[in-house]
Amino acid sequence: MATDVKATQKTDVKAIKQEVKELFGLVPTWVNEMPDSALGGFWSLMRDFQLAETRIPNKYKELIGLAVSGATRCRYCTLFHTEAARLFGATDDEIAEASMMAAHTMGASTFLNAQQVDYEQFRNETLQAIAYARQQQQGQAGTTPRPNVDTTAHA
Known part of the structure; x- marks a missing residue:
């Protein structure tokens, strides 16, 4: 079961980095240095709150x-x-x-x-x-x- 979770994380990380690249034209070095386990939450908040249209x-x-x-x-x-x-x-x-x-x-x-x-x-x-x-x-x-x-x- 741990292998399945790890494989999912890798897929998610790859998709996240693709989103970052589509938005910014590159994946900044610091994004690549962020732990995979933290990247999803960080990117979700940045994409869906900081950079999104909100109130x-x-x-x-x-x-x-x-x-x-x-x-x-x-x-x-x-x-x-x-x-x-x-x-x-x-x-x-x-x-x-x-x-x-x-x-x-x-x-x-x-x-x-x-x-x-x-x-x-x-x-x-x-x-x-x-x-x-x-x-x-x-x-x-x-x-x-x-x-x-x-x-x-x-x-």
Whole structure:
């Protein structure tokens, strides 16, 4: 029985690598280095979630991936997600904003954790602040929307 399972795995791995090649034009070296037992799950998630059309547009998923990659300091993922974000239409400005959002979040997280801010107090204050902001938005719902103001200096 173990032989049958192993034969099936080899067939699946071959089919997976063919799918990868069809999508990317090659099978990257790191894919060939991945253990056969992990490749199926990894590829399924990449193909059916990361690269597929889901509720979150692909551009946004790749910008999220870029932000996480920057925070975890993975240059491999940073390169992949930057180029994939561009493939899905992200501009250099959007890429820079995603990177800055990651930096801002990491900075705030570092401060809050290092200061050992009380989580329950933080939670309560956050929910209170969001409820207030939501109430302000709803109060303005019947008014004329405020235009986006360009704060950059005009030449």
